[in-house]
Amino acid sequence: MEFKKKQAIYLQIGDLICDKIITREWVQDEKIPSVREMAVQVEVNPNTVMRSYAYLQDQGIIYNKRGIGYFVSEESLGHIRGLKKKKFIQQELPQLFKTMEILQVPFDELAEYYEAFQNNREL
């Protein structure tokens, strides 16, 4: 796996797992790969993967059954959406606004593009 320079690796592994859940590749109460399996898969120190899992557990996205492993939690989708929205607002939107400023795109124009995007999808 190639990592972006930006984010801490443990968060990037967290994202990877969230993506699997949000695309329903991994569903509720399904066992996710063990720390070791994941470490081998992404070629990362098992301690880092452990940190990813602890983070996801804190966020209520996965839960731990002692001695068995980690599972996708019931409320995972809601928590992931919450996290992603926060990231979108805090990180991606400012980037977008900055580009808009540089290119001098007024805010109203965005609405037009959004409408076009939605119409396009309906076709």
Next chain:
Amino acid sequence: MVEIEKLAFRYGRKQLFSQLDLVIQAGGIYGLLGKNGAGKTTLLKLISGLIFPKEGSCQVMGFNPAERAPEFLQEVCFIPEEFDLPALSIQKYEALYAPFYPHFQKQEFAGYLEEFELTPDLNLSKLSYGQKKKFLISFALATLCRLVLMDEPTNGLDIPSKSKFRQILAGAATSDRSFVISTHQVRDLEQLIDPVLILDEGKILLQHSLYDISKVLNMRQQEERPQDEVLYYEKAMGGYFVLREEQKEQEHELEIDLEILFNAAIGNPQKFGEIFKRGIGHE
């Protein structure tokens, strides 16, 4: 697992280490970083009992390596950067040398060889340098030794083998074993190394986990050249990578880049020492 205190070592008149302290705990993939000639290989040789300290003490798993007790040697494996292998088939080598290691895993050894595209019938003297390296790595990991020392293990490995090596190492790292890997190829092992050891001017300048490091240092990317007093900065595409001393934890922290960390530490060893003493103290 390894406790070194006030160790001194010199080659002839050339003083290499003085007052060197180092603690290695179980369950780490230690990355040993240092400039050319800093003494990385010498340190690995001291830990494995190939050479002896002039002063100070070196305890490895409760043994003095210099005594070379069999109980010690069966738990330590050292892969040097330069080596000679006998003109034997891999199979024959295994039959002769595996019995020295009571926990040797035949099945795992066969599995690693297969991953590296080697077969047991190959003669060691006919292998390329990279293939020999892959054989040695396979053997070392299969010994299940508690302490595995590797000097520049990714040197000579082709591109797919480096990836295989990372997978194998990630799978072999357990909480009761430790690996010490000396390397200049930080990029090859960036996501595996933790904790980090930096050897400079005859001393260990830094010995901390990445988590501890992230508690006292922060790396950011910014567009403008930093005006304030920062620990270190480096020009990068579209701006600067800046390393600052910072205690607060951030949600969107950047990964600490090992090359930048190394350059920063070597560039200002005194300040680095102070920050870590103040920030987390000694482990």
